[in-house]
Amino acid sequence: MDFGLSERAQDYRERVARFVRTEIEPVEADYHRQVRESDDPWRPQPLLAELQRRARAEGLWNLFMPDETHGVGLTHLEYAPLAEEMGRSFLAPHAFNCNAPDTGNMEVLATYGTAAQREQWLEPLLAAEIRSAFCMTEPDVASSDATNMAATAVIDDDDVVVNGVKWWSTGVGHPSCELLIFMGLTDPGADRHARHTMVLVPRSTPGVTVRRALSTMGLYDEPFGHGEVSFDDVRVPLSSVVAGPGRAFEIAQGRLGPGRVHHCMRLVGLAERALELALERGTTRVAFGKPLVNLGGNRERIADARIAIEQLRLLVLKTAWLLDTRGLAGALSEVSQIKVAAPRVAQDVVDMAMQLHGGAGLSQDFPLAAAWASARSLRLADGPDEVHRGVVARLELEPYLNRGTGVSSRDRS
Amino acid sequence: MDFGLSERAQDYRERVARFVRTEIEPVEADYHRQVRESDDPWRPQPLLAELQRRARAEGLWNLFMPDETHGVGLTHLEYAPLAEEMGRSFLAPHAFNCNAPDTGNMEVLATYGTAAQREQWLEPLLAAEIRSAFCMTEPDVASSDATNMAATAVIDDDDVVVNGVKWWSTGVGHPSCELLIFMGLTDPGADRHARHTMVLVPRSTPGVTVRRALSTMGLYDEPFGHGEVSFDDVRVPLSSVVAGPGRAFEIAQGRLGPGRVHHCMRLVGLAERALELALERGTTRVAFGKPLVNLGGNRERIADARIAIEQLRLLVLKTAWLLDTRGLAGALSEVSQIKVAAPRVAQDVVDMAMQLHGGAGLSQDFPLAAAWASARSLRLADGPDEVHRGVVARLELEPYLNRGTGVSSRDRS
């Protein structure tokens, strides 16, 4: 057991950390003000493209890709600390081309895509020339149970015909978003996890309509956004299917492990950032003749934040290590564990930081409101807490319930 | 001891409840969509004025005013259940002309205003012809310690000259907002609570600038808003002073007790509404073959919400009763107790309801995000939790620390 970073990981971490702190954080507030004051907040600000150009020039580009062809060949464990650094700022994952859902979409294309699919979609995504969305969640059913999905992807000769309404399609508001990865029901009679198909749908295909943008806690995250998208008899060639009909769950499963590690490490970074803001504010504001940190329980809350973050980080890192050494099957419980723990810790640390900032903490003057919304939404996105707790409990119960009591651990009640 | 409502209170409660549920709640979503889709969200929508007209016609108008001249003579205890009903909807307090900060401002004018001040400002406020703001909190100092206030109100012969920057001036964004009640430092050498003066400043006075609107969790609460307002050599006649120079804290204190009871009862109503939404969603959405309420710990969370709300409501009602029977001095601890408890309970119940709603709960499709922001901001507005806990602890400690140990209970550390 060794808790030190490898030299290579340490080197990347320092470079990413430096970039985030010196190139991104200082311009963050300006960027958000520009978006806010723009006559069209959905028009991308040039600042982000400039950051991308610089990050790419420094070799800090597509670092999430585990292979050496598209990325630099970092393991999940090596990438995790970089994701933490990127989590400090809303802009950072975009600057390094490491933002969801493009990351997951690129991984899907790299792993399951045909040569043609990769050329058409993966190359421009890796170059950040286009953006993409992932269309899975639906407004009319409880998506916590993914088998509830009602949208359809029907094979019709050489075509696939796609119908349904999706929402929380992140990134769909961006003018460069050209690819929608759609999941729909193909064979209702097949096995529960072999019914659905993943289809690459160009956004410009007739029948695709972005109905509206959804806000989270009042925020629209322009120019990326979270959209509600309807697909009305959208017809694309059969070559748009990923991997083959009925394989959507298998593919989705594959992207979940790393994706959740990324999300959770970013949340660790978000929590660290919030704690730093709290320390900064708490030591520079004075009330009742003392800096805020010296009043009441504030020091205890700072300690509790530190204690929570340290524990969380280690569990996320261990999960990354499990993915590297045992694959998803060997990390099932841990992936769900961090998915429960990380948003909760981040949310609580951000809330503490908000409180130390007074009204300012809730306003546009600090990144805390957006940070809270981000942490809060991750208690739902990619599976609500309750579902992940259910997975953890099921795996815990397996050795007990499979002892011939006749009670199955799958009985989720 | 008797936990039943008086007949008169019961009658008003039913009338207000009916109005909220049949006139307001059904149009709420439309109203917010109109604001959101308006080319100018700061232009008032006619719908609210129409609701006001109807509420007034039904005699449900200015019910918060404790006297029979301006209101109908309800005690705090009788009004509290009405505030609860109004708390269910963002629109309701406005519809009944019972919204903060106009309520507090009207009370100040009724209690401390001269005949001229009352005629100029109180009458149109009671008629909802104009709106008002309260300018106390400042961006550059920790307002948790109100004596930190840096803005000035200098007496200059027959004038008062007002300078400083205020923020979180709620309502200042409304085009009808014509009156700003300003608090500033007049006599730095006076006793700690006799240094500040309250001044009635017409918004149109030269030197008054609403610099920008502040968001809470991304929401601007248009068309009322929360503004940052600068006062640069703003000169008004001495007759604009309320009650007399140096009396601002005394006046502010008087408005806090009832104001906090109103806030807290509205939060009880907000929590009730959120619980209703949770019950509705939880019984109609299905996942894993069961309605959501029958999954995992959802029923326990619903029970916990109910248990928390019931306890909270009783404490707020008792506080109202203490204000009625013993005055603010006899309710000091309780006023601070509810100010800590109410936003916390409301925030937690809303969070639970959000979780049951999935992503929808965070979006503009349900009033939960706005409800959360409202509850969260009340953990800071009108004194942060920490200050109120300090008051409760100080009163608790008084009999122990004043036993000659030489340790004063005022020592806030």
Place this chain on the structure above:
Amino acid sequence: MDFGLSERAQDYRERVARFVRTEIEPVEADYHRQVRESDDPWRPQPLLAELQRRARAEGLWNLFMPDETHGVGLTHLEYAPLAEEMGRSFLAPHAFNCNAPDTGNMEVLATYGTAAQREQWLEPLLAAEIRSAFCMTEPDVASSDATNMAATAVIDDDDVVVNGVKWWSTGVGHPSCELLIFMGLTDPGADRHARHTMVLVPRSTPGVTVRRALSTMGLYDEPFGHGEVSFDDVRVPLSSVVAGPGRAFEIAQGRLGPGRVHHCMRLVGLAERALELALERGTTRVAFGKPLVNLGGNRERIADARIAIEQLRLLVLKTAWLLDTRGLAGALSEVSQIKVAAPRVAQDVVDMAMQLHGGAGLSQDFPLAAAWASARSLRLADGPDEVHRGVVARLELEPYLNRGTGVSSRDRS
């Protein structure tokens, strides 16, 4: 609505409070030391009998009895504040002859007993000449589901034959414990709540064996204790049945409402006592140059304790009022609500007080360890938290689930 006590209730409260503080609390530590150092801790100490004599002489006797024949005719709402005072000390309920389970047993006998049963058992219980136990919970089944009960009470001509093992039979260790009220299965084919019978079993009946005393958190509560009792072919005359065969649940139900109000009000008193101890210790011990209350978050914790206690007390009082004005059927949810809330609040306040006492707080030098054990065990006794949360949720859900969705609110999962 009126939060003041009636004059009569106020008078009793003051008398009980004075007795507890001047007669009981000062001798409490001595009493416990005597028990601890006795060569036989199960032999009653004379001190308690002396306290009973004095309380009775002052007319503070059997105050829990709602009728004027056996008690003084206090309503539940009037008695509740007395129960709070009694909750401050382990000894107090015994001193006033208001301790469980004798209280509930006396109520059962008064309400359902025949004249002969009352003469034989009720009279000596009212005079504290004998003690009694209630034998319901069983070691081999989950008693959270009372219909699990496996012990039997079989009618055999003019006799009832009782078999089974019961535990947590509180009070059974006392040498004066002469009466065991036993619940057992009589008619397995009857309706779910009409299967069981309540039987008065003299402890001296052949076949009754107190196997052992159970500890709660290491404490045996001598000389009362909590026993495991086996009944082996215990034969008593049919006249020992209470009310009639099959009526056990009906009778048990009747004693639960008031019993839970008593428990919960005593827990309020226990929490108050713990808070007082915390304040005393926190203002007199010094560390790092300050009294403990002025360190870190201690004042906040004191405030939180006060806020929790105030809310809890009001809910218990309201529940008592509902029992008085609407009966158990009108207080079902509230009775379960307080049963969840009260032990939790008491446990948390006691834990906070312990922490302020350092190691001493866990030791025999303070009543805090026993207080914690008492509060903790009430999260299980009389129905575990989870069952009561289930009741609250079920009642909350009833209007939603009975709308024709086909989902019954009784489905407890």
Place this chain on the structure above:
Amino acid sequence: MDFGLSERAQDYRERVARFVRTEIEPVEADYHRQVRESDDPWRPQPLLAELQRRARAEGLWNLFMPDETHGVGLTHLEYAPLAEEMGRSFLAPHAFNCNAPDTGNMEVLATYGTAAQREQWLEPLLAAEIRSAFCMTEPDVASSDATNMAATAVIDDDDVVVNGVKWWSTGVGHPSCELLIFMGLTDPGADRHARHTMVLVPRSTPGVTVRRALSTMGLYDEPFGHGEVSFDDVRVPLSSVVAGPGRAFEIAQGRLGPGRVHHCMRLVGLAERALELALERGTTRVAFGKPLVNLGGNRERIADARIAIEQLRLLVLKTAWLLDTRGLAGALSEVSQIKVAAPRVAQDVVDMAMQLHGGAGLSQDFPLAAAWASARSLRLADGPDEVHRGVVARLELEPYLNRGTGVSSRDRS
């Protein structure tokens, strides 16, 4: 970074785990019953000596000693998982001669003892022929501030004269306890951390009186116990001083890092054991027609326990690694972090397990009550939570407060 155990650590872990599960756990209940039913619970039961004999024979002896002379040369990181296994049972640390405070005392003697001191005391301790106690905490002062210590160790020519009252001297009740390591004030004028001296006091020295045994939550932990010990003019030769006068704090500091890692890893094991018991009970007891784990929020609570334990374990392991690689100075914050986190997690998991066990969980039938008491007391022993939070916060604040604001991070308020 690598989360796998070394082969050697893995081998020891498996051997210790096997021993605990097959030799210790099966006899644990019997052992405690024997103690309970013994006419003298302070007389050691032969069973423990037998376990020690077997463990020693298997080479599982003194594993905590970091050197190869006395132990087998395990690093802190290698020993930590063994401590976890030992934490599962009250008996286990004793069986392996790895129990506090003997472990810390042995380390002190090995590091600071003279050859004579080592021969007289260390050898028999390593052989478990004698037991020892550590006498530091005092009843009359807040020991959270160790500089409060009032006992004295006065140098008088060739003697040291020791006076004072100590308590929570763990192990002092054991008949083989022959050595007391005493801390007392020698030079009040010296620097704050150079005033106290550590003295080896044979228990049989005239003037040493074990006044009484202290209980934690009603439990006395016989035959080891926690004693109150008075030292009245206890005179021992100067050669009994450890390391030299005034060095007590330096020595105490050295034993704290490893000691806390041991405590915390044992708490991880305790929590694991409690979770296992919960899973066992929850899958075998049935209520309302389902195994308990399938009712309400029970699965969520099991998941939360797992998530908390995993995070905690990693932080304790990392702390052990820091001690190995950077020494105590490089692990200061982490040592305090785990000291806050571990007892809290263990306490909560045990509480959850208790609740699933119903009344049985609080009784002597399960090790849960003792486990709770153990976890709870560690929120106070070795420094209360509040002090450790203070250390964590201070280290967090250092870079902020030392920026010339004039506010020192040492200002603990």
